[in-house]
Amino acid sequence: MKKLIRVLALSLAAAASLPANAALKVLATTPDWGALAQELGGDRVNVYVATTALQDVHRVEARPSLVARARSADLVVATGAELEVGWLPVLIQESGNAKIQRGARGYFEAASALSLLEVPSQVDRAMGDIHPYGNPHVHLDPHNIRAVAHALTARLSQLDPGQAAYYASRAQEFDARWDGAIRAWEGKAAPLKGVKVVILHRDQVYLCQWLGLVEVASIEPKPGVPPTAAYLGTLVGRLTTTPPKLILLNAYNDPKAANWLAERMHVPAVVLPFSVGGSDRAKDLFGLFDDTLDKLLAALK
Amino acid sequence: MRDFKPVVALIALSTLPAMAPAADDAAALRAELQALKSDYDSRVDALEARIKQLEAANAAAADAALAVAAAPPPTPEPAPGGTPAGNASAFNPAISLILGGSVTGSSRDPADWHIAGFPPAGDEIGPGERSFNLGESELTFTASIDPYFSGVLTAAITADNEIEVEEAYFRTTALADGVTLKGGRFFSGFGYLNEVHAHAWDFVDQPLVYQAMFGGQYRQEGLQVKWLAPTDLFLEFGAETGNGASYPATRLEKNGFNGATLFAHAGGDIGEFASWRAGVSWLTQKAEGREGGIEDAEGVPLFEQFSGDSDTWVIDGVLKWAPTPRRQLKLQAEYMRRRESGEIADSTGLVLADDYRNTSSGWYLQSVYQFAPRWRVGARYDALDSGTPSYLLAPPDLIGANPDRFSVMLDWNPSEFSRLRAQYDWDDARDEAESDRIWRIQYVYGIGAHGAHKY
Numbered sequence: 001m002k003k004l005i006r007v008l009a010l011s012l013a014a015a016a017s018l019p020a021n022a023a024l025k026v027l028a029t030t031p032d033w034g035a036l037a038q039e040l041g042g043d044r045v046n047v048y049v050a051t052t053a054l055q056d057v058h059r060v061e062a063r064p065s066l067v068a069r070a071r072s073a074d075l076v077v078a079t080g081a082e083l084e085v086g087w088l089p090v091l092i093q094e095s096g097n098a099k100i101q102r103g104a105r106g107y108f109e110a111a112s113a114l115s116l117l118e119v120p121s122q123v124d125r126a127m128g129d130i131h132p133y134g135n136p137h138v139h140l141d142p143h144n145i146r147a148v149a150h151a152l153t154a155r156l157s158q159l160d161p162g163q164a165a166y167y168a169s170r171a172q173e174f175d176a177r178w179d180g181a182i183r184a185w186e187g188k189a190a191p192l193k194g195v196k197v198v199i200l201h202r203d204q205v206y207l208c209q210w211l212g213l214v215e216v217a218s219i220e221p222k223p224g225v226p227p228t229a230a231y232l233g234t235l236v237g238r239l240t241t242t243p244p245k246l247i248l249l250n251a252y253n254d255p256k257a258a259n260w261l262a263e264r265m266h267v268p269a270v271v272l273p274f275s276v277g278g279s280d281r282a283k284d285l286f287g288l289f290d291d292t293l294d295k296l297l298a299a300l301k
Numbered sequence: 302m303r304d305f306k307p308v309v310a311l312i313a314l315s316t317l318p319a320m321a322p323a324a325d326d327a328a329a330l331r332a333e334l335q336a337l338k339s340d341y342d343s344r345v346d347a348l349e350a351r352i353k354q355l356e357a358a359n360a361a362a363a364d365a366a367l368a369v370a371a372a373p374p375p376t377p378e379p380a381p382g383g384t385p386a387g388n389a390s391a392f393n394p395a396i397s398l399i400l401g402g403s404v405t406g407s408s409r410d411p412a413d414w415h416i417a418g419f420p421p422a423g424d425e426i427g428p429g430e431r432s433f434n435l436g437e438s439e440l441t442f443t444a445s446i447d448p449y450f451s452g453v454l455t456a457a458i459t460a461d462n463e464i465e466v467e468e469a470y471f472r473t474t475a476l477a478d479g480v481t482l483k484g485g486r487f488f489s490g491f492g493y494l495n496e497v498h499a500h501a502w503d504f505v506d507q508p509l510v511y512q513a514m515f516g517g518q519y520r521q522e523g524l525q526v527k528w529l530a531p532t533d534l535f536l537e538f539g540a541e542t543g544n545g546a547s548y549p550a551t552r553l554e555k556n557g558f559n560g561a562t563l564f565a566h567a568g569g570d571i572g573e574f575a576s577w578r579a580g581v582s583w584l585t586q587k588a589e590g591r592e593g594g595i596e597d598a599e600g601v602p603l604f605e606q607f608s609g610d611s612d613t614w615v616i617d618g619v620l621k622w623a624p625t626p627r628r629q630l631k632l633q634a635e636y637m638r639r640r641e642s643g644e645i646a647d648s649t650g651l652v653l654a655d656d657y658r659n660t661s662s663g664w665y666l667q668s669v670y671q672f673a674p675r676w677r678v679g680a681r682y683d684a685l686d687s688g689t690p691s692y693l694l695a696p697p698d699l700i701g702a703n704p705d706r707f708s709v710m711l712d713w714n715p716s717e718f719s720r721l722r723a724q725y726d727w728d729d730a731r732d733e734a735e736s737d738r739i740w741r742i743q744y745v746y747g748i749g750a751h752g753a754h755k756y
Contacts, residue, residue: 052573056626059717062756063576063621064535064568071479071529082751086717089753093451093472096479096529103448125718125748224716226674252626254674 024160027066027073027100029084030057031276032139033110033148035285037077039174040153044163048073050091053278054252057083058129058224062090070095073106075159077152080109081116083136105158111136113151114144117205129224137203140274141210142182142289149174177286185289192296196242198265200249200258203274207248207292216242219249219257227257236264243267246299250274268299394444394452395750399500401436403743405429409735416513416730418687418702419661420593420607422548423516428506428728428739435460436743439467439500443750449475455498467498468520479529488520490527490539491564491582492635493617495519500745501754503631503669504710505724509683510637510663514613516548519584523558535568535578549611549639550586560586564615568756575622578756582615594645595659595690597699603690604653609643619756629671636664645692654692661688661701675715681708704730718747 023046028034034049041047048069051060057079070076070091078084092100092107099106116134123132138144153171157164193212199205200219208215217239221231247269249258255271262269272292273282281291405411407428414427437457445451451474455467470485488496494511495518507517523543530536544552545559553559561584568578588611594604616636623629638660645657667681682705689701706729712722721744728737 054626059626061576061621061623062753063570064566064578064756065533065570065576067529067537067756068533068535068569072531072533085751086753090755093474094481094529094755096476096481096527098475098477101448101474102445125716129716254627 024074024156025072026075026077027069028077029079029088030139031278032145032285032288033077033079035276035288036145036149036152037075037156039285040149040167040170041156042166042170044160044166045156053273053275053282056252058086060084060087062087062094066091067094070100071097073097073100075106075108075155076100077108078110079136079138080111081133081136081138082131105155108152108155110138110144110148110151113147114138117209118202128220128222135202135205138206140204140207140292142178142185143210144206145285146175146178146182149178181286181289185293188297189293191300192293195246195300196244198239198244198247198258198261200247200253203250204248204272207272211296216244219247219261226254232257232261235261239265246270246296248272251278270295270299272296392444394442397441397747397749397752399437399439399441399498400746400748401438401500401744403429403434403436403505403741405431405434405739405741407431407740408738409731414730414737416509416685417704417732418595419513419685419704420591420595422513422593425517426507426512428726428737428741436745437465437467437499439498441752445474446471449473479531481527481529483525483527484523486520486522487525488518489541489562489584490525491519491562491584492580492615492637493578493619493633494635496755500747503633503667503677503679504681504708505722505741505743508635508665508667508681509685509704509706509730510635510665513663513685514549514637514639514661519547521546521550521559533569535566537566539564545586545588549588549591549613549641551588551591553587553589560584574624575620576756577618577620579618580616582617584611584613584615586611586613588643590646590650595687597696598702603695603699604645604657605648606646606650607641607643607657608646609641609657611639611641613637613639621756627671627674631669632666633668634664634666636662638662654694657690657692659688659690662686669710675713677712677714679710679712681710682706683708702732704732706730717751720745 023044024041026037026041026045026047028037028047028049030051031049031053034047037045037047050066050069051057073095076088076092078088092102098104101107111133116136116138119134120127120130120132123130149171153167156167160167189211195213196216197208197213198217198219199208199215202218202223205215207213217235219227219235221227227235243265244267247258247262247265247267249255249269249271251271251273255269258269272295273279273288276282276284276288278288279291282288405428411428411430415421437459439455439457441453441455443451443453450471452471454469457465457467459465466486468487470483470487473482476482490496494502494507495515506512511517521543523541525539525541527537527539530538541562542558542560546552550559562582564580564582566578566580568576570576587609589608591607592605594602594607596602614637618634620632621629639662640658640660642658644652644655646652663683663685665681665683667679669677669679671677684705685703687702687704689699706726708724708726710722710724712720714720722742724741724743726737726739728739731737
């Protein structure tokens with residue numbers, strides 16, 4: 001009997017020590033956080049991304065495959081600020097995984113490392129799909145990516161203390177490359193400063209903010225509310241006094257309204273990748289910003 | 302010697318949340334320090350980013366001053382990633398309210414609506430009354446209770462000015478290894494539609510098979526344990542037991558529980574755009590003096606009460622295909638088969654037969670297609686087989702009934718929170734000879750916290 005107990009105890013201890021050697025399982029809600037987790041975690045993480053660049057992250061189904069991934073995840077990397085409110089809570093609830101519950105170490109929100117833009121002073125659903133904690137589409141400002149990278153590195157080291165030095169060195173290396181890239185992008189983007197643009201949804205606000213693009217209108221009359229023909233008509237009237245140079249839309253958007261407006265205003269409609277995977281060149285975070293800037297600059301010529 | 306097994310089990314259960322991973326040692330401390338350092342780094346970064354943004358905003362503002370229609374300026378005092386609330390209401394649960402109602406028209410008197418060959422399964426079945434009707438107003442409160450449990454209450458305020466507790470349960474959040482325990486009053490997890498709340502249905506009403514076999518939806522007061530397998534394929538197993546408070550079970554005159562429910566679901570993705578879930582469930586329940594019997598073809602009741610065993614198999618499957626964010630096709634079907642055996646009695650409780658046996662079954666197949674961002678169209682076919690009751694004194698000419706129904710619907714969803722729907726039914730639930738044509742226009746509105754819907 002004693003022998004049996006000893007064998008059981010030993011095998012239990014062996015089982016418990018296993019995760020220390022295995023890679024951390026990361027469930028990222030968007031391709032961008034997935035790419036960042038991969039940059040920082042290297043071969044110590046096993047990243048699964050819940051959505052693609054061609055999906056609208058507001059409206060994602062809590063599919064069984066995602067519940068299964070949440071079940072075995074060590075870390076959920078989400079945007080937060082209610083961007084994933086329609087589906088992530090279901091995944092976490094159905095997962096039966098104590099590690100990733102809200103408030104646990106395995107639940108990470110990028111927004112917690114950032115100051116959000118457009119925090120409304122009052123909220124009412126009559127204003128459309130507004131987010132009470134501010135605009136959650138934070139990833140199109142590379143400075144935000146940098147801040148999230150630091151917070152995420154801290155979290156990875158908390159979860160996997162044995163590899164803290166590894167994460168720190170990867171973070172340092174990423175930081176150096178990223179800072180260099182930001183300098184290059186900002187130098188290249190100088191001609192974009194002050195350029196008047198029309199955006200489609202408020203998910204391009206951080207990009208405009210970073211590049212100094214001036215948003216003169218958005219095609220959606222209210223966030224998440226598709227434009228009617230009548231609204232587009234008045235928009236054309238309004239825009240003739242302050243003509244935009246570019247109309248911005250994302251790979252996942254329905255291009256109809258933007259194309260119609262572009263034709264009317266005789267300005268180009270630029271389809272931006274928006275997320276990693278949103279275009280052929282946007283294979284990682286660097287490619288995402290390279291491609292976004294090149295598309296904007298090319299359209300300006 | 303008294304039996305303390307339940308007490309031991311309870312105590313063992315109560316220690317489960319405490320089995321959360323204990324902190325490591327020096328390595329953890331080092332990591333903590335490293336984390337602290339990185340945390341400060343990230344805060345400094347956030348501040349730097351903020352300053353850059355403000356500089357950019359100033360520059361942009363100068364340009365924007367020239368523009369007539371300028372963008373709304375960014376709010377200068379953001380709360381870093383969370384709610385700044387520091388008052389007592391900060392812990393209030395998330396509250397959501399569903400408003401619903403309909404206008405109904407039918408070619409036959411809805412008062413005599415019934416499903417041929419099946420015992421009446423409660424008052425929440427059928428197309429409802431004609432003209433304008435108020436649906437159930439559903440009020441839901443949800444919140445974490447503490448780090449170990451969360452709680453949900455859904456109260457339905459009915460059109461008859463009554464408040465009904467639709468669901469009220471706790472659920473564990475801190476058990477390890479994919480185990481979740483749920484207790485209280487809740488919709489059973491078998492099949493696909495049983496757990497879905499009325500406001501999330503794709504048609505105005507439940508399929509006939511749910512109405513005939515479970516009075517719409519099966520719920521009881523009890524316990525549920527679910528286990529999710531640690532595999533990439535979604536594999537979920539569940540078991541439930543309870544007091545058997547609703548059809549086809551009844552409460553029993555004894556301590557303990559009534560019957561059990563077992564279910565298993567599997568699911569996954571097919572390629573990039575399609576996903577599926579399928580399941581099989583088994584319910585075994587008991588009824589004691591259950592009111593309501595079956596009528597023969599002439600409308601003469603064969604019996605008024607049933608006592609005995611009721612076992613049900615349910616097979617369910619769902620397939621969703623969404624080639625773009627604006628289009629989706631959903632295909633869904635369920636099959637149920639029930640075997641009942643036991644005693645039948647008249648209204649006074651006088652036993653008419655003790656060798657009663659019957660096997661009934663039914664299924665539905667439905668498809669809903671979202672063809673434009675705000676529009677969906679759907680069709681559903683329902684079919685039932687009442688089976689032919691068999692017992693020694695059964696009338697020799699007894700035959701089973703095969704009620705069926707075909708429904709089409711169109712709905713318009715101006716936003717995630719509002720839905721207007723039209724539905725038309727070719728309803729042969731009573732009998733082929735008593736065809737009913739039913740139309741309904743329904744509204745469903747959601748107020749308050751953003752609900753998160755299950756698959």
